[in-house]
Amino acid sequence: MSDVILELKDLHTHFFTDGGEVPAVDGVSFKLHKGEVVGIVGESGCGKSVTSLSIMQLVPNPPGKIVRGEINFKDDNLVNFREKRMKQIRGNEIAMIFQEPMTSLNPVYTIGNQLVEAIRMHRKLSKNEARAKAIEMLQLVGIPRSDEVIDEYPHQLSGGMRQRVMIAMAMSCDPEVLIADEPTTALDVTIQAQILDLMRKLNQEQDTAILLITHDLGVVAEMCDRVVVMYSGQVVEEGTVREILKDPKHPYTKGLIRSLPKIHEKEQKLYSIPGTVAKPTMDATGCRFAPRCEFAFDRCFKENPELYQLANERSSRCFLYDNEERGVEEHVQTDSRG
Amino acid sequence: MSKPILEVNHLKKYFDVKGGVFGRKVGEVKAVDDVSFTVNEGEILGIVGESGCGKSTTGKALLRLIEPTDGEVKFEDQDITSISSEQMRLLRKDMQIIFQDPYASLNPRHTVEKIIGEPLLVHGMNSKEERKARVKELLEVVGLRPYHASRYPHQFSGGQRQRIGIARALANNPKLIICDEPVSALDVSVQSQILNLMEDLRNQFNLTYIFIAHDLSVVKHISDRVGVMYLGKMVELADKDEIYENPKHPYTQALLSAVPVADPDEERDRIILEGDVPSPSNPPSGCPFHTRCPLVMDVCKEDKPQFKEDGDQHFVACHLYN
Ligand SMILES: Nc1ncnc2c1ncn2[C@@H]1O[C@H](COP(=O)(O)OP(=O)(O)OP(=O)(O)O)[C@@H](O)[C@H]1O
Ligand SMILES: Nc1ncnc2c1ncn2[C@@H]1O[C@H](COP(=O)(O)OP(=O)(O)O)[C@@H](O)[C@H]1O
Ligand code: SF4
Ligand code: SF4
Ligand SMILES: [Mg+2]
Numbered sequence A: 001m002s003d004v005i006l007e008l009k010d011l012h013t014h015f016f017t018d019g020g021e022v023p024a025v026d027g028v029s030f031k032l033h034k035g036e037v038v039g040i041v042g043e044s045g046c047g048k049s050v051t052s053l054s055i056m057q058l059v060p061n062p063p064g065k066i067v068r069g070e071i072n073f074k075d076d077n078l079v080n081f082r083e084k085r086m087k088q089i090r091g092n093e094i095a096m097i098f099q100e101p102m103t104s105l106n107p108v109y110t111i112g113n114q115l116v117e118a119i120r121m122h123r124k125l126s127k128n129e130a131r132a133k134a135i136e137m138l139q140l141v142g143i144p145r146s147d148e149v150i151d152e153y154p155h156q157l158s159g160g161m162r163q164r165v166m167i168a169m170a171m172s173c174d175p176e177v178l179i180a181d182e183p184t185t186a187l188d189v190t191i192q193a194q195i196l197d198l199m200r201k202l203n204q205e206q207d208t209a210i211l212l213i214t215h216d217l218g219v220v221a222e223m224c225d226r227v228v229v230m231y232s233g234q235v236v237e238e239g240t241v242r243e244i245l246k247d248p249k250h251p252y253t254k255g256l257i258r259s260l261p262k263i264h265e266k267e268q269k270l271y272s273i274p275g276t277v278a279k280p281t282m283d284a285t286g287c288r289f290a291p292r293c294e295f296a297f298d299r300c301f302k303e304n305p306e307l308y309q310l311a312n313e314r315s316s317r318c319f320l321y322d323n324e325e326r327g328v329e330e331h332v333q334t335d336s337r338g
Numbered sequence B: 001m002s003k004p005i006l007e008v009n010h011l012k013k014y015f016d017v018k019g020g021v022f023g024r025k026v027g028e029v030k031a032v033d034d035v036s037f038t039v040n041e042g043e044i045l046g047i048v049g050e051s052g053c054g055k056s057t058t059g060k061a062l063l064r065l066i067e068p069t070d071g072e073v074k075f076e077d078q079d080i081t082s083i084s085s086e087q088m089r090l091l092r093k094d095m096q097i098i099f100q101d102p103y104a105s106l107n108p109r110h111t112v113e114k115i116i117g118e119p120l121l122v123h124g125m126n127s128k129e130e131r132k133a134r135v136k137e138l139l140e141v142v143g144l145r146p147y148h149a150s151r152y153p154h155q156f157s158g159g160q161r162q163r164i165g166i167a168r169a170l171a172n173n174p175k176l177i178i179c180d181e182p183v184s185a186l187d188v189s190v191q192s193q194i195l196n197l198m199e200d201l202r203n204q205f206n207l208t209y210i211f212i213a214h215d216l217s218v219v220k221h222i223s224d225r226v227g228v229m230y231l232g233k234m235v236e237l238a239d240k241d242e243i244y245e246n247p248k249h250p251y252t253q254a255l256l257s258a259v260p261v262a263d264p265d266e267e268r269d270r271i272i273l274e275g276d277v278p279s280p281s282n283p284p285s286g287c288p289f290h291t292r293c294p295l296v297m298d299v300c301k302e303d304k305p306q307f308k309e310d311g312d313q314h315f316v317a318c319h320l321y322n
C-alpha cells in the first residue's frame, strides 16, 4: 500500500496539571493508508484517546497541549490549523465516533435535526430532501422505525441505537478517515457485532480509512489490517494484524496476548504480567515496561529503547531487537513459546 | 457429583415502576422472572448474559440484599427466603459477595485494616489484636503486603482494590461467594492476575463461586458449569464444555458466534441478531427471545417454552427442544 492519508510524526501531547506535567502522548508516529483499517491497542491510560483527540485538535486546553510533532492529513499539517479550518475538516473529511455516543449527540435536538444539519453541511439538499436522506441513512444502519426515531431525542434511544446514529452521521459525510475510539466498549456483544459489521461496510463500500482504538484484541483481529500497540504514551510495536497476534515481538505484546482467556482453548492457568500499567511521567528513564518485563536486563533500566525497525512498518521498541543484543533475542523466541 | 450447596427454585424479582404525579405504580420490571438452578459444593457456576438481563439482581436476591418477590432459595437445605433478618445476618458469614467496581464498594475514608476488619467485628471477633493479625494474614492470602493495612483505597490501583474486596469477602471463611463482574473493570493484564488468584483461593479454601460476567471468554475459563440469561430468564444451563461446543438455545448460539476472537485465522459463521433487547418492563409474549430469534416459529409468539433438560444435565428453554 502506498498512498498515506494520515501520518503522525513524533507527536507529543502533554497535560500540565497540579501534580506536574504528564506526557500522555510521548513521541507517537504512525501512518494510515487510504482505505486501510489500523488498530491502536493498549491498556487504559496508555494514551489512545489523547492520540485521537490530538488528531482532531480536540485536546482540552488547558490543561492539555500538543507540544511537538506533526499530524499530516493529505498535504496539510493539522497542528498548524486554526479552529476555523479545523471545523471544516472535522465530521467532514475526518469523522469521529466515541465510546459514549451521548456525549457527542446534542441532547436538546432530535436525531433528525442533527442528522439533517450534518447532511446539509456537506451536500446541497433542501430540508425535505435531507430529511428523506436522513431516514434512508437510519435504515441503512439498521434502526427500526426510522421514520419515527428521526423525531426522537438521543435519551430515548438505547446505547446501541445511539452508536448507530453516530455511524449514520459519519457515513452521511462520506469522510476519508473515520476515527473510532472504543466504539463498542460500552455495548453488549450482540450489538457490538452489528456495529462492527456497519463499520466494515463503511470501509469496504465507501473506502473510508479507519483508525480503530480499542483494548479488545478480538475486535482487532476481526477489523484491522495493521496494528499499533501503545504502552505508557509510546508506540511499542507495529505490524500487520497477523504479525502482531501470531508473532508478537515486544515482551508487552507477547504478555498481553498470553494473558487473554481463549474461548476455544482449554488452558489450565492464565499467564499474567506482574505489576500494573505504568503511568507516563516526565522523569521516566529506561524502558517503560522494564519493571514488569521478564526479559529486562541492566540496560533496560538506564535507557529508553528506540523503536527498532524490523521491516517496513514492522517495529518493536525493545533492546532485544538492537543488533548489539541479538544473542538475547533467540533466547526470547524459545522462552516465550512454551 | 457433589451435593448442592444452593438450590434456587422459581426465583422472581419484580421492581415497581412508579409514574404520574402521585408516584403510583404504573407497571413493573421483571428483572428476574422464574429462574431455577442449583450450585454444587466446590464448583464455579458462571452466569452470562447481556446488560440488563438480570444477573446482578439474581446475585443480590440470593443473598437477600434485595428481597425476592417470589421463589425459594435453599442454602445447605435451609430456605433462606423465610428466615428472620437476624438469622440472615448470621448466615452472611457463609455467603459473601464481591462487586465489579472496587472503587465504589470500599469506603474511601477507612483504612484497609478497618475495611477488612469490619466483617470480623460484625461476626464477633472483638479483640483488636486478633483482628489485626487476621487482616495481615488475609492481605498476604490475596497477594498484598501487611504494611498495606494502614493505607486508604485511593492509594491502590484497580486490581489491588479488587484484591482488598476479595480479602474482605474471605474474612470469615465463607462457603459461597457471589462474584458480580469482579474483573470487568480491570485491564487485560491485571484481569488474568485476579482470575488466577480467585482460582487459587477456591482450591485452597474449598470455596463455591457464582461467577457473574458478560465476557464469555472469562466465564469459559473459570467456570465448571455455565448458565445463560436473557430478559430475566435463564435460557440455557450446562457443563461449560458442553454449552460452548454444543449450544442449543438460538440466543446462546448467537451470543457465542458474536464474540470476537483474537485470532486472524479464525473463520466463523457469525449470527448477527437484529434489533435491540426488548424492555423488561414490557417483555414479549411467549418466548422472550422471539422478537430476535432467527429460528422463530408460530408457537414461540404465544407459548412460553419450559426450562427443561434435553440431554444429560443440559437444560434449555426453547420450543425446538420442548
Ligand atoms: N484532561 C486530562 N487532564 C490530565 N491528564 C489527562 C487528561 N486526559 C488524559 N490524561 C492523562 O493522559 C493519559 C492518557 O489518557 P487517555 O485517556 O488517552 O488513555 P486511554 O489509553 O485512552 O485510556 P482508556 O482506555 O482508559 O480510555 C493518562 O495518564 C491520563 O491520566
Ligand atoms: N432498583 C431497581 N429499580 C428498578 N429497576 C431495576 C432496579 N435494579 C435493576 N432494575 C432493572 O432490572 C433489570 C436487570 O438489572 P440487573 O440485574 O442490574 O442486570 P445486569 O446485572 O445483568 O446488568 C434491568 O432492566 C434494570 O433496569
Ligand atoms: S527493552 Fe528490556 S525491559 Fe523493555 S521490553 Fe525489551 S527486554 Fe523488556
Ligand atoms: S422458543 Fe422459538 S423464539 Fe424462542 S428461542 Fe426457541 S425457536 Fe427461538
Ligand atoms: Mg480512552
Ligand SMILES: [Mg+2]
Pocket (backbone or CB within 6 Å): B055, B056, B181
Ligand atoms: Mg450487573
